[in-house]
Amino acid sequence: MHPRWRTHRRGSATPRTTRTGQRIVPETTRRPAGNPATRYGNRPTMKDVAARAGVGLKTVSRVVNGEPGVTPDTERRVQEAIEALGFRRNDSARVLRKGRTASIGLVLEDLADPFYGPLSRAVEEVARAHGALLINGSSAEDPEREQELALALCARRVDGLVVIPAGDDHRYLEPEIKAGVATVFVDRPAGGIDADVVLSDNFGGARDGVAHLIAHGHRRIGFIGDMPRIHTAAERLRGYRAAMEDAGIAVEKGWMSLGATDPVRVRLAAEEMLSGPAPVTAVFTGNNRVTVTVIRVLAEHSRRVALVGFDDFELADLLRPGVTVVAQDSAALGRTAAERLFRRLDGGLAAPERMELPTRLITRGSGELPPAA
Numbered sequence: 001m002h003p004r005w006r007t008h009r010r011g012s013a014t015p016r017t018t019r020t021g022q023r024i025v026p027e028t029t030r031r032p033a034g035n036p037a038t039r040y041g042n043r044p045t046m047k048d049v050a051a052r053a054g055v056g057l058k059t060v061s062r063v064v065n066g067e068p069g070v071t072p073d074t075e076r077r078v079q080e081a082i083e084a085l086g087f088r089r090n091d092s093a094r095v096l097r098k099g100r101t102a103s104i105g106l107v108l109e110d111l112a113d114p115f116y117g118p119l120s121r122a123v124e125e126v127a128r129a130h131g132a133l134l135i136n137g138s139s140a141e142d143p144e145r146e147q148e149l150a151l152a153l154c155a156r157r158v159d160g161l162v163v164i165p166a167g168d169d170h171r172y173l174e175p176e177i178k179a180g181v182a183t184v185f186v187d188r189p190a191g192g193i194d195a196d197v198v199l200s201d202n203f204g205g206a207r208d209g210v211a212h213l214i215a216h217g218h219r220r221i222g223f224i225g226d227m228p229r230i231h232t233a234a235e236r237l238r239g240y241r242a243a244m245e246d247a248g249i250a251v252e253k254g255w256m257s258l259g260a261t262d263p264v265r266v267r268l269a270a271e272e273m274l275s276g277p278a279p280v281t282a283v284f285t286g287n288n289r290v291t292v293t294v295i296r297v298l299a300e301h302s303r304r305v306a307l308v309g310f311d312d313f314e315l316a317d318l319l320r321p322g323v324t325v326v327a328q329d330s331a332a333l334g335r336t337a338a339e340r341l342f343r344r345l346d347g348g349l350a351a352p353e354r355m356e357l358p359t360r361l362i363t364r365g366s367g368e369l370p371p372a373a
Contacts, residue, residue, distance in 0.1 A: 254273065282371075283305060
């Protein structure tokens with residue numbers, strides 16, 4: 001290769017000179033005069049603040065940590081230097097001294113699910129009241145992803161975890177709990193370990209919802225729910241069976257369908273229940289996602305069918321008729337779990353406890369429809 005066309009790796013090119021000896025600086029290394037290069041990661045330190053304010057390092061430390069012993073004028077100068085430099089306190093040293101990071105982790109099933117919005121917000125508000133930061137993530141109903149996310153949060157030294165479990169084996173958290181990571185489970189209990197858990201009364205709520213349909217004359221009532229391995233789905237199915245048994249109604253095999261909540265599966269289940277010589281006259285749905293799909297199916301059928309759904313959802317009261325639901329308070333679940341977590345962090349609790357919050361039947365019309373003649 002001719003010397004004139006020899007190339008160099010970017011950033012490692014050597015400066016060349018002309019025949020007259022003039023130095024040629026590559027474009028990538030030229031900088032405007034008087035404008036030193038800014039390197040990422042070089043945050044201003046307390047020493048920089050002290051130099052700008054003309055005070056000692058200890059004085060800056062007192063101002064940053066809100067300690068007494070600094071005159072108002074000196075504090076003003078330090079604050080002005082902090083603002084001018086964009087200084088932010090590095091909490092790493094405080095973590096080492098106190099053993100706490102003032103942060104907690106929240107592992108949800110699905111961040112996009114409307115049910116988890118109020119729950120997450122409630123946990124965040126409790127954390128904020130305790131001066132802590134909330135870090136959350138979604139398990140996507142995958143046990144392996146749940147474990148990976150929970151352990152990643154522990155590796156980042158969170159003080160505690162609030163977990164909506166996707167799996168049924170949580171022994172992987174035993175070393176973390178023994179090491180002092182407070183852990184509270186929400187919506188579903190932990191598997192394989194003894195830990196605090198905050199639940200809704202899924203069994204009682206489902207039983208009340210189905211009993212409401214029975215009270216309005218229905219005997220052929222279908223149930224469409226979530227995956228049977230999920231605690232909430234199993235408890236709501238149990239409540240459905242209990243209400244039917246209490247009324248002396250034998251449940252036929254074709255009246256029950258449990259599985260994934262994707263619209264295709266739910267639609268097929270609903271259409272099967274609504275077809276044939278002896279279709280169901282009412283449907284009890286196991287969660288809000290199932291309810292929305294069933295509403296779409298019912299809108300395509302001319303026959304009147306009663307409906308009660310577990311979980312309230314947005315605009316349920318604006319439909320005609322409005323959708324009768326068994327509502328659980330997701331914000332109360334999150335708030336109760338977070339408060340329990342911080343009580344455990346403060347050392348105010350001994351044995352783990354199981355807490356169950358009541359549900360509420362909201363009647364709006366769809367569950368009060370009598371069986372069609």
